[in-house]
Structures are given as structure tokens and as C-alpha cells.
Amino acid sequence: MRIALLTLHTPTATNTKGASALPYHLLKFRRKDISAEIWSLNLNHCSKEVIEQSGTELDVKIHTIPVPKRMRWMKSPYIRIFLPKPLLCYIHISSNVIDDIEKYLSADNQGGLFIYGEELARYASMFKKYNIGILPPDCEAMYYYRMLSQPQVPIYKRSLLRYGLMYHRYAKITADYPTGTNIKYFLVGKEDAAFLRMINPLVQAQFLQHPHYDISKNICQNEVLTLPIRLLIAGQCNHYMAEAMKEAVKGMIRVADSIKEYYHITFLGKGWADCIFQLKRVGFDIEHKDFVDDYAAEVASHEIQLTPINVGTGTKGKVLDAFANGLMVIGTLRALENIAVESGKSCVQYETGGELANWLIKLAKDRQWSLENCHSEDLIKKIAKAGREAVLANHGRKKIADEFFSWFE
Known part of the structure; x- marks a missing residue:
């Protein structure tokens, strides 16, 4: 043919x-x-x-x-x-x-x-x-x-x-x-x-x-539990993400004292200067990278991808790549639409900055409890594993x- x-x-x-x-x-x-x-x-x-x-x-x-x-x-x-x-x-x-x-x-x-x-x-x-x-x-x-x-x-x-x-x-x-x-x-x-x-x-x-696209050979699911939790925000802060990111930052700032010691946040892409300034000002540990040579490897070195998208169509390729590389994905409706995952089981979908903040507190407490009780897997790992399996099966x-x-x- x-x-x-x-x-x-x-x-x-x-x-x-x-x-x-x-x-x-x-x-x-x-x-x-x-x-x-x-x-x-x-x-x-x-x-x-x-x-x-x-x-x-x-x-x-x-x-x-x-x-x-x-x-x-x-x-x-x-x-x-x-x-x-x-x-x-x-x-x-x-x-x-x-x-x-x-x-x-x-x-x-x-x-x-x-x-x-x-x-x-x-x-x-x-x-x-x-x-x-x-x-x-x-x-x-x-x-x-x-x-x-x-x-x-x-x-x-x-x-x-x-x-x-x-x-x-x-x-x-x-x-x-x-x-x-x-x-x-x-x-x-x-x-x-x-x-x-x-x-x-x-x-x-x-x-x-x-x-889905590229998969790194070294996905984070195979690693032991550690703190701080490595959280990634990837893309550009443009009209697709700007409004939803403002809402996310407000929610994170409101609970900064409860979660800032539990997360290391990496921004990958351009246009994040204002968000980085606001989060650093309240004590978050922030790293910023404009560009990386191996995108899949960079994604796979994190545990959570936060994707606040306020407008868009179709399916977001970078969100699929996060799932395929073993990350737990937290995102808005527009970030997760058309992906074969279920909120609370294989991803986390949120609507408001307050809802996002509650999830970040919950995940941090669960990681701390799992470490204290010598567990090899926590809620982040469980949701990430389910999300990866769903995407590999349905988006192969x-x-x-x-x-x-x-x-x-």
C-alpha cells in the first residue's frame, strides 16, 4: 500500500x-x-x-x-x-x-x-x-x-x-x-x-x-521515595497557560508555609519570570531552565508535572509525554481533555487554585507518611503508575x- x-x-x-x-x-x-x-x-x-x-x-x-x-x-x-x-x-x-x-x-x-x-x-x-x-x-x-x-x-x-x-x-x-x-x-x-x-x-x-512521543529509558517510577518532591512545569507562559498559571500561583502562595519545604519546582521554557519571582518570594525552591537537549530525559527526572492550561483544543502532546515517562500529572480540564485517564486514579484534574493547593498538601503529607513508615510506594507513585499504564495502552x-x-x- x-x-x-x-x-x-x-x-x-x-x-x-x-x-x-x-x-x-x-x-x-x-x-x-x-x-x-x-x-x-x-x-x-x-x-x-x-x-x-x-x-x-x-x-x-x-x-x-x-x-x-x-x-x-x-x-x-x-x-x-x-x-x-x-x-x-x-x-x-x-x-x-x-x-x-x-x-x-x-x-x-x-x-x-x-x-x-x-x-x-x-x-x-x-x-x-x-x-x-x-x-x-x-x-x-x-x-x-x-x-x-x-x-x-x-x-x-x-x-x-x-x-x-x-x-x-x-x-x-x-x-x-x-x-x-x-x-x-x-x-x-x-x-x-x-x-x-x-x-x-x-x-x-x-x-x-x-x-505519545518520546520515552526516556530512565523513568522516575523506578526510584526510591525522596524529599523534596520534584515538580515540573513545562512549556511557555503564553495565552494558553497564563491565566490558569496565575490561579495556580495564587493557590500555592496561600499554602506556601505548609508545602514549600516539600517541593523542588523546575520551570522549563520561557515567560515564567513573574511566576518564579512570586513563588521565590514566599520561599519556594525554584529552578529555571530555558531549554534542554534531551526533553524526555529532563521530564523523566521529575515526579509530578503540573500543567495549568486555560484554553486550547485537541490533545496536548507534552502532557502525554509526561504520562508516558512515569510522572504523575496534575492539570486543568483543558490540559487533560482527550487523554484516556481518570482523575483521582490515573491523574489529578483540578478547577481552582484552592483545589490545587489542597492536592499539593495531601501529596506532601502522604510522601512524608510513606517515608516514615518505610513504604516503597506512595500516592504519587500509584497515580503515576496508573497514568503511565493507561497512556501506553490507549495512546501507543x-x-x-x-x-x-x-x-x-
Whole structure:
């Protein structure tokens, strides 16, 4: 069976300069009888060496598609404000590329076209003879819909205008998605798939569990119980996390005297200066790292990952990686949605800073009690173990790849 991938980003093992890891891991764990070639616009600007490395690791040939020169001047904010559709929808794929993909697919009676990025969905209508699987992978219209519901957005007219405009643009292209019995959309969020069907009732939309990515060889579950508890906060403090992190910091500060001696907190990523200052001021032991060479190894050196996300769509890859690497995950609804775990058993989901603070107190007391009574496992380890088992069973890369590529048979 042959699969042709048409993608905005060159697939890489991690999200190198863009959302590029999902197609990489689907292709990496495809069945051996599936051959593939990739046509990439390389919007993540991978070097020739990185492209060759991905091609070798995936056992595929990667063709790079030149981005039209007109995209340079269309990036101007004075031009973009008047565009009725998102900017990337104006990328044109030449007829020569379409012919090359058609030629590749026609050499086999089985297979089809895999499109990564909803801005390229319109090209599905050019391949009527084949099954087509489109991975948006999230419903971008729903993201902007959720942003408009954030408490802080209506306060700022500029933000309200921006998010309202982007919602209209993405809702328009979603409503215009090509449909047919040979076209199916795969989304890594249940609500994303439902929202897509609400806008475009004719579309075939299926929820696809998001695969986990990298696993370190040295996960923290194999270690003995120690204090302080190593807690990780990873990512960037941007609009996805800023409001939820403010709530988390307030909760932690209120109970600082009860928990600060029990936790060593590592911030991994940028934009955390204010949070670090506030927590250090009340006595928390804080470490900050902008970047690490081996992300999986860094994650696995901790015991808990705290992920306060206030807005987003789909499934959060870094949260899956924390589960897969043996960490207990504490997060908000948006951090944990679409992951096959259960709060209190295989993760902890909280709503308020006060609820988070209560859990941190409970976990610290349980660790102290377990140490005093010479236990080899405490509540943190039990929940982490259950979470890892659930994610490995339900979000395994081969399992998800088999499910996705079965559509093309």
C-alpha cells in the first residue's frame, strides 16, 4: 500500500519549529507493507540535514515544495487584515506537484493521500480515485471560539476584534471543507470533531487518540521515595497557560508555609519570570531552565508535572509525554481533555487554585507518611503508575498508526 503525505511542515521526531511530530510518529510506526513519500512545504524551515535525517528515519523520500513568492508580501499586517481566509489558505500547490503525487499513487491499487494541515484540505477534491485522510489535527475554529469565551478577551477591543476575525475565517474554511465518501477528517479531540460536524454536517469526522512521543529509558517510577518532591512545569507562559498559571500561583502562595519545604519546582521554557519571582518570594525552591537537549530525559527526572492550561483544543502532546515517562500529572480540564485517564486514579484534574493547593498538601503529607513508615510506594507513585499504564495502552504509537492507516485500505 502506498501513502502520499502532503504537509505544511516537514515531519520531525519533535515539534521542530512547528507542529511536525504527529505525522512523523504515525509514519514511523506504520506497518512494514506501507510505503510512503512526502511532499512538504517545509514551513518549519528544516535544514537539508534535518530533512535527510527524517527521510532516513522514516524510510521515505521527502520532496520540498517551494512556497510561492507572493506569500512574502501577503504576510504584511496591512494585507492580512483584509484577507477573507487564513493566510496559509493562499499557498498554491502547482499542477506539477499534483501530477507527481497522482503518478506515485497510481503505481499501486491500494493506498491514498494523507493531508496534514487544514489549510491544505481543499486539495482533497483533486484526488477522487483515492481514500483521503485529513489531519487538521485540531479544529482551529473551535480554538478561536473558546478564546472568545475567555474572561479577559472582551475587556480588550483589539483582542476581541482579532479573535472574532480569526474565528470567522476558520469557520468559513471549515464550512467549505471538501466532503465525500472517500474523504475523512481525523481530529485528536472529541469536541473538535463534534464542532467540525456542527459547522459542516456533511463531513466525515473521526476522533483519533493522539499518540505519545518520546520515552526516556530512565523513568522516575523506578526510584526510591525522596524529599523534596520534584515538580515540573513545562512549556511557555503564553495565552494558553497564563491565566490558569496565575490561579495556580495564587493557590500555592496561600499554602506556601505548609508545602514549600516539600517541593523542588523546575520551570522549563520561557515567560515564567513573574511566576518564579512570586513563588521565590514566599520561599519556594525554584529552578529555571530555558531549554534542554534531551526533553524526555529532563521530564523523566521529575515526579509530578503540573500543567495549568486555560484554553486550547485537541490533545496536548507534552502532557502525554509526561504520562508516558512515569510522572504523575496534575492539570486543568483543558490540559487533560482527550487523554484516556481518570482523575483521582490515573491523574489529578483540578478547577481552582484552592483545589490545587489542597492536592499539593495531601501529596506532601502522604510522601512524608510513606517515608516514615518505610513504604516503597506512595500516592504519587500509584497515580503515576496508573497514568503511565493507561497512556501506553490507549495512546501507543503503533496502535494509533494502525487505526489511522486502516482508513486507506
